[in-house]
Amino acid sequence: MGVFGNGMNIFVFSSTRTYRTTPTAFYFTVESIFNTISITVNLIPRIVSFAYGVDLTLISVIWCKLRQAILSISVAIPISCACLTTIDQFFVTSPNASLRRLSKKQLAHRIVFIITVVFILHSIPIYYFFHIAPTVNLCYSNNWVFAVYYTLFIIVIDSAIPILTMATFGYLAYRNIRRTVALAEQHADRQLVKMVLIQVALVVICIAPVGIYNAYSLITYGVVKSLNQQAIEYSTSLLVT
Template identity: 30%
Template sequence: MIGNILNISIFTSLKIFRQTSAAFYMTVTSSVNIFQLVVGLLSRIMITGYNIDPTKTSSFICKARQFTLITTMLIAFTCMCFAVIDQYLSLTNSWRHFCTVKIASRLVIIAFVVWFLHGITIFLYVDLDLSLGNNQTSCSVINAGYSIYYSRFLFPILLGFLPLIIRIIFGLLAFVNVRRLKKHQTPIVRLEHDKQLTTMVLVEVTVDVLITLPYIIYNHIYSNSVTFYDPISNAQDQLIIAVTRIIFYGNFAIAFYIYFCVSSRFRKQLVYVFVEIHLKRWRERTHRNGTNQIVPQTSDIVQKTDDVN
């Protein structure tokens, strides 16, 4: 969560990022990731670690949690795809005019509307399941048709392979275009900026592949096709599911640390933002407040002196 806040601070503080559509997508992604971690990861820790699960007792919490989790995931992955596609287009002369913050903001609004409308189905088909017996309930899909869509398309495709494939393809294309720019007389500032963003998104894609595939393959392909009758095997299965699920949340938490590790330019920008911008503003504000406090005290002293005279 701290990493996402730092990303937002850097991308909104520097003019070079504020004017870059790819950075705009990355800013939106970081903002959405905060909601994902607050609602998703923290509630998962409470459920798995402390056996506190309000989704089993409240229909509204059950629906709201699933809606927030899935909708924010879809928006985040969509913006990640937009960012890497935008970076490729910005390096192509014939398509560069599409890479503006104005167009990016419109696409983000469309993504929000589409996935919020998609989330209505969650409120319709996800609810408390009372079929377990022994007064036990679970928050799950209660419609057979939607269950097929949920387990065979939503998670493995929309939240799994599709965004990864899109990001890998356009990330590699962007990398090729950056190498071509070196052979042309491209302004140094622009070349360094393009290299920075391309490296950041490409390494992020690589890491996301490594932390997403285990979750998708085991939880939504293997585990759903195998029935465990042995209690020990079932316990091992639940442990693997829990571990891969926690690792999967890295998609929404580690972007800043990837950028920090792979880009020396990003590290310098981080220092500049917090030392030259935020720290300087804080010092100016503190100095201004201190000056405002001293002036009345001086006036009081002058007034008292006049009274004595």
């Protein structure tokens, strides 16, 4: 259902003329593409596990590293795009003409290109540090410094900052709408505003558990845990990622 929904988003936002010209629609399209990648990468080991009773993440070092790197990219970019859609709608609904002029598709292209390159480069250390630990049979970083850094990255970059950004600019966009008697944009643009505001609520609900889980992991890092507790935490990580 997630793949189908994201596929429909890609089709609608890339084929409808009204949407093709707006930065928000472009952000939605990029977000849907990387969401589809993230869902697919998460589904592959689950399908193999269900069909053959094996977890690729725990038997293939290559897949352990590759999956984590792909997920790192395909989670960070959609979250960034979600933030950018909220910021763009703040610009679009602003009564200030200078702010409205910041909503440009060319600028959106440059920003997405930059964040894509940054997050791809950021994922490179994963190929070096992640491995399968034979004693606990888990795929994780074998370097505690990188493990702590990576956990902090997820808490701050993938959770705290996006929630704060979307909540702030979502509220500002909503306030702009309330202050405006009628938007000077087309009806489709008003629909985009509504979609962005709904997305803010959904994304916050979805990424908050990720931040909470990783905060727990960071706090309990170095604590001796039983095999049963490790299994529970691993299952929880699969649910929230």
